[in-house]
Amino acid sequence: xxxxxxxxxxxxxxxxxxxxxxxxxxxxxxxxxxxxxxxxxxxxxxxxxxxxxxxxxxxxxxxxxxxxxxxxxxxxxxxxxxxxxxxxxxxxxxxxxxxxxxxxxxxxxxxxxxxxxxxxxxxxxxxxxxxxxxxxxxxxxxxxxxxxxxxxxxxxxxxxxxxxxxxxxxxxxxxxxxxxxxxxxxxxxxxxxxxxxxxxxxxxxxxxxxxxxxxxxxxxxxxxxxxxxxxxxxxxxxxxxxxxxxxxxxxxxxxxxxxxxxxxxxxxxxxxxxxxxxxxxxxxxxxxxxxxxxxxxxxxxxxxxxxxxxxxxxxxxxxxxxxxxxxxxxxxxxxxxxxxxxxxxxxxxxxxx
Numbered sequence: 409x410x411x412x413x414x415x416x417x418x419x420x421x422x423x424x425x426x427x428x429x430x431x432x433x434x435x436x437x438x439x440x441x442x443x444x445x446x447x448x449x450x451x452x453x454x455x456x457x458x459x460x461x462x463x464x465x466x467x468x469x470x471x472x473x474x475x476x477x478x479x480x481x482x483x484x485x486x487x488x489x490x491x492x493x494x495x496x497x498x499x500x501x502x503x504x505x506x507x508x509x510x511x512x513x514x515x516x517x518x519x520x521x522x523x524x525x526x527x528x529x530x531x532x533x534x535x536x537x538x539x540x541x542x543x544x545x546x547x548x549x550x551x552x553x554x555x556x557x558x559x560x561x562x563x564x565x566x567x568x569x570x571x572x573x574x575x576x577x578x579x580x581x582x583x584x585x586x587x588x589x590x591x592x593x594x595x596x597x598x599x600x601x602x603x604x605x606x607x608x609x610x611x612x613x614x615x616x617x618x619x620x621x622x623x624x625x626x627x628x629x630x631x632x633x634x635x636x637x638x639x640x641x642x643x644x645x646x647x648x649x650x651x652x653x654x655x656x657x658x659x660x661x662x663x664x665x666x667x668x669x670x671x672x673x674x675x676x677x678x679x680x681x682x683x684x685x686x687x688x689x690x691x692x693x694x695x696x697x698x699x700x701x702x703x704x705x706x707x708x709x710x711x712x713x714x715x716x717x718x719x720x721x722x723x724x725x726x727x728x729x730x731x732x733x734x735x736x737x738x739x740x741x742x743x744x745x746x747x748x749x750x751x752x753x754x755x756x757x758x759x760x761x
Contacts, residue, residue, distance in 0.1 A: 458483040461490050464499045469506075479506055480513045487519040495524045495547055498531060498540040503547050507554045514556040525556040525596075526563035533567040533579060545586065552590035558599055568603040572611040580604075580618055587625045592633055592721055594640040597625060601647035614654040623648070623662045630669045631743050632722045635715050642670050649684055660689045665750060667692055671699060672743045672761050674712035695756045708761045711741060 457477050460468040469490070473479060479490045491512060494502040506512050515523050522530075528551055532544035558564055571579045587596055601622060608615050629641045645666055653659040667685065671677070677685070677696045686693025718725030726738055739745075749759055 454478075454481050454483050457481070457490055458493070461493045461497070461499065461502060464497070464502065466501045466505055469502055473505075473509060479509060479511065480516060485519075487517070489513070489516045491524050492516065492518055492522075492527060495528045495551070496531065498535075498543045498547060500543050500546055500550070503550055507550060514551065514554055515559065517559060521560050522563055523557060523559040525551045525558050526560045529558070529567055529583070530563055533571070536576075536579060545582065548583075548586055549590045552586065552593070552596075555592065557593055558596050561599065564599045564603050565607070568600070569607040569610065572604075572607050575612060577613075577618070581621060584618070584621050584625060588628055591625070592629065594629060594633065594637045594644070597629055597641060598644045600625070601644050605647040605651045608651055615651060616654050616658045619648060619651060619653070620658060620662055623666060626666055627669050630666075630673050634721050635674065635718065638670070638673055638675055642675055645670075646684070649688055660692075663688050664692050664756060667696060668746050668749065668759070668761075669743055671696070672708070672711070672746050674715055676700070691756050695759065705761065707740070714741060 457469075457472055457479065459465075460472055461483070482489060483493055488496065491503065491506045491514065494506060507514065517523055518527075525548070528544060528548045532541065532548055535541050535544055567583075568580065570576075584600070587593075587600065591597075604615065604618060604622065626641060626645070630638065633641060645663075648659070648662060648666070663685065667677075677699065682693050682696045682700075685696055715722060720728070722742060726733060726741060733741075745761075
């Protein structure tokens, strides 16, 4: 029995994850010519839009939008749209106004190939001691909730590498917590784990607490993310396996947690993945092997089918159904039974989904 739900590569990579930019609507803007955009109403120009953003004038921005201003046009030679410029200047009110517009392209890039979320994270990091620091974090959360994506690998590398180098755990914990609270992005998940893994050698303290904290974000994506994205989330687990942990118990515990949630969500482990798992935790590896050969319960098979059929993130899918599900079924679909299994500390060999 093979892994029937794999798209693209079928095995965990052992170095960098390929295709980091896959499935992303990058919305790269055209370079501004400094002229009025064709189709704008009442001669609304990009210069008026830029002035509204620079002056943090929400009322003026609203008026320009109502007059038909193209909020996605580059406003300067750096290729900064109204959203990118508002993020850069930490104008929270303007960011909220722009994100509320259905036409707003949240993943436009500047000339350095940075998205609004990339710049928001850099701004929060570079202004850790400045008054606008908290505004930058609010902007990060707004962008994450609006499904803005990280695009520039160098942006994530810069903040994580520098934070690890100078032992700035507070920033890293806050970034991970923001993702747990607001993000559903498998791209952010992949970049976060990749950079923590690759730059671990420059960190003087134990990486265990950071990875354990990051695993909560992994679990969130498994439980509530789009089922078709489960492949990408699971493929990123290799960074947990390849990182150096001070405590084998911590590594084994995190691995078991990730395995149980992913299996309950419908993932079918390949033989090579099981081989990697067995090297870290033989008991969990044997349990995964049994999932390939033992009959699955009707409840588990039904859950896999329902989750896949929702076609969107689980919470939205459940709430969008034309009928009301029993509460116990809702909890089962979001893997609440796995919470109870882990809390009960049942030996892995006695766990049946």
